[in-house]
Amino acid sequence: xxxxxxxxxxxxxxxxxxxxxxxxxxxxxxxxxxxxxxxxxxxxxxxxxxxxxxxxxxxxxxxxxxxxxxxxxxxxxxxxxxxxxxxxxxxxxxxxxxxxxxxxxx
Numbered sequence: 001x002x003x004x005x006x007x008x009x010x011x012x013x014x015x016x017x018x019x020x021x022x023x024x025x026x027x028x029x030x031x032x033x034x035x036x037x038x039x040x041x042x043x044x045x046x047x048x049x050x051x052x053x054x055x056x057x058x059x060x061x062x063x064x065x066x067x068x069x070x071x072x073x074x075x076x077x078x079x080x081x082x083x084x085x086x087x088x089x090x091x092x093x094x095x096x097x098x099x100x101x102x103x104x105x106x
Contacts, residue, residue, distance in 0.1 A: 071078040
């Protein structure tokens with residue numbers, strides 16, 4: 001009878017501590033590695049930084065296009081820009097133009 005009480009006095013706290021440690025480790029693991037954990041937060045921060053860089057590039061490109069459209073949108077079209085666009089689209093050169101073909105980089 002004394003042996004059983006001593007076993008209970010030792011085993012119950014050990015089982016209680018083991019169960020609470022297992023439960024705590026479960027929640028801790030999910031706090032670090034889960035869908036909304038700390039590692040996922042770092043991944044989201046990296047994605048945000050990449051998307052911000054892309055946004056800055058796209059804004060710069062948009063400003064360039066707006067400038068070119070502004071040159072063509074006025075009542076007087078910029079003749080140089082019109083000439084450049086027509087030659088690029090048609091793939092032609094003028095009779096007095098000099099064509100320089102550069103070697104391709106490998």
